[in-house]
Amino acid sequence: MTSLDTLPVAVIGAGPVGLAAAAHLIQRGLPVKVYEAGATVGANVNDWGHVRLFSPWEYNTDAAARTLLRSHGWQAPPAKAMPTGSDLYEAYLKPLAATPEMASAIETNVTVTAITRLGADKVTSKGRETKPFVLAVSNGNGSVRRDLARAVIDASGTWTAPNPLGAGGILAEGEAENSRSIAYGIPDVLGRDRAAYEGKTTLVVGAGHSAANVLIDLAKLAERNPATSIVWATRGGNLMRVYGGGRADQLPARGELGSSLKALVDSGQVTLVSGFSVVRVRADGDQVIVEGETAQGSREVGPVDRVVVSTGQRPDLNLTRELRLDLDPWLESSKALGPLIDPNLHSCGSVPPHGHRELTHPEPGFYTVGIKSYGRAPTFLMLTGYEQVRSVVAAIAGDLVAADDIHLVLPETGVCSTSLPADGASASSGCCGGPAPAQVDACCVADAEAKAEGKSGCGCGPAKVPEKVAEPAGCC
Structure with missing residues (x-):
């Protein structure tokens, strides 16, 4: 041998x-x-x-x-x-x-x-x-x-090997049959794939950094062509993981990504549908309608021209x-x-x-x-x-001495499970370092600190869409 x-x-x-x-x-x-x-x-x-x-x-x-x-x-x-x-x-x-x-x-x-x-x-x-x-x-x-x-x-x-649109971990009913209207991951909305999204209505499904990146790209596209419409659906109701820790994030660009996404939702540039578990996709002419379950019962989103599945x-x-x-x-x-x-x-x-x-x-x-x-x-x-x-x-x-000599220190996000509100609670309560003091007109700690320094705030409210930043393939 x-x-x-x-x-x-x-x-x-x-x-x-x-x-x-x-x-x-x-x-x-x-x-x-x-x-x-x-x-x-x-x-x-x-x-x-x-x-x-x-x-x-x-x-x-x-x-x-x-x-x-x-x-x-x-x-x-x-x-x-x-x-x-x-x-x-x-x-x-x-x-x-x-x-x-x-x-x-x-x-x-x-x-x-x-x-x-x-x-x-x-x-x-x-x-x-x-x-x-x-x-x-x-x-x-x-x-x-x-x-x-x-x-x-x-x-x-x-x-x-992307996760499917179906919330149960398998293809949603009609997902394969309507694949022409569905993209997975992070399409190049502002570049090679622009024609498929400009002036169209797009539903983005997912609550991670990949979804945030796609939503910010679409918002930039909408600034250039107001006929572009954006809907964001998440399975959970707690969005603090994607909104992140703002200035408390040890990677500033990651914190800015979440804060900017929250600003898009707060300003109405992105329509949010949270607590939505997709079960079915059906054709509606050249568009599709996405059906799902919520805590209040069945709901439909659409019709939309494109669905982007950014679910990891x-x-x-x-x-x-x-x-x-x-x-x-x-x-x-x-x-x-x-x-x-x-x-x-x-x-x-x-x-x-x-x-x-x-x-x-x-x-x-x-x-x-x-x-x-x-x-x-x-x-x-x-x-x-x-x-x-x-x-x-x-x-x-x-060389087991070297193999066991492990050194790994990663930059923290500034928002941890121990500080996250339960699903259905106010997402802003943990924004950017936690809730602001009750006597202060601010949305969070970072916002209160910024206003105390004479600034307009931390940026958790409506703001100009920044350059996209993300860590693809589920990385954060």
Whole structure:
């Protein structure tokens, strides 16, 4: 049998976290093979290239990757500047993939369709850890080859597996039949997709940063063409997670995103329908009507021309069906991470330091990293993925001292579950740092502070729509 030590570590996905894993493996002198389904590295990043992240460059590059790039003369972008997805690709991912060390390890236009152990299915236990991994690799022309690996790092992400419009986690009735009127994720409303939205009525469904970004884009479009109409539907009635902590947010652009969205709703530029769970979509001529359930009973929204589903993503688990995984039962994240990132319990944006031990599975040598390690949880920052792969690669190399030396401090959102009002309570009661003192004419603490300084307020009321900023693929 082939010795495990002579085989490469397989990295699935050539996005920011996958390339960071490869950079750490190269730095430690370990052989690596990177598999990317897209035509280029960062294919998913390019899909949301029009979006500006709310985290600056200093949070979006990896230390080992920077070292490799600098050895070839690369100059880092300004640390405090905030890149778009296109900036991230052009100034970081593309040159990183072009380094000789990395270029020889990356294969694009190939899809890993399944992973197993050589000669052992999921049931087989004897000698399992001594057998290499087998990756079924398709190049899209109908042929499938088998590649061997000593370990596997799955950084394939969740971008290509969006959650459906249906509130129950499955397609709403009529969702597939009316797919021509439905888009998922973050369409380029001001650019390539503009014709589909300008002068039209659009319903955006979702209560995360992706939905906020789409709504702000549509508001800008409406400023240019007043015939553009915007409706926003959320499943929950508590919007504090998306409205955020305002000036209390340690990422100012993230705080501004939520405050600006609240201003659009308060000013009537966006019509809000909260507590709306979609169950059905039906055609109405060239438009569609969306039916849902509310606490008051059934309700219809529409007719609308377009529906944008920004309800997050989920991991594709078909890839690992023959592996022994230990997953959180509802998030489908690594099980040890579940209690740390469960959105039912947490919203602060701060995740305790974690590394290879929290990312391991009963399948020795297999790790899920990046946003896929979070399953359906929406709180991921790239900085987290970079620390994950640093720890995982150190563990694969046998350097447990480095693998266990975890350092991860994330910028908090300024609004946590402990300060959130219950569904149905006033969303403004926790806005921008909490409620203002009763004797002050202000909507929140930040508003009161701003007015005390002689300013007009904190911006929670109607304001000019700012440049869009978001953290796509459920990241915040």
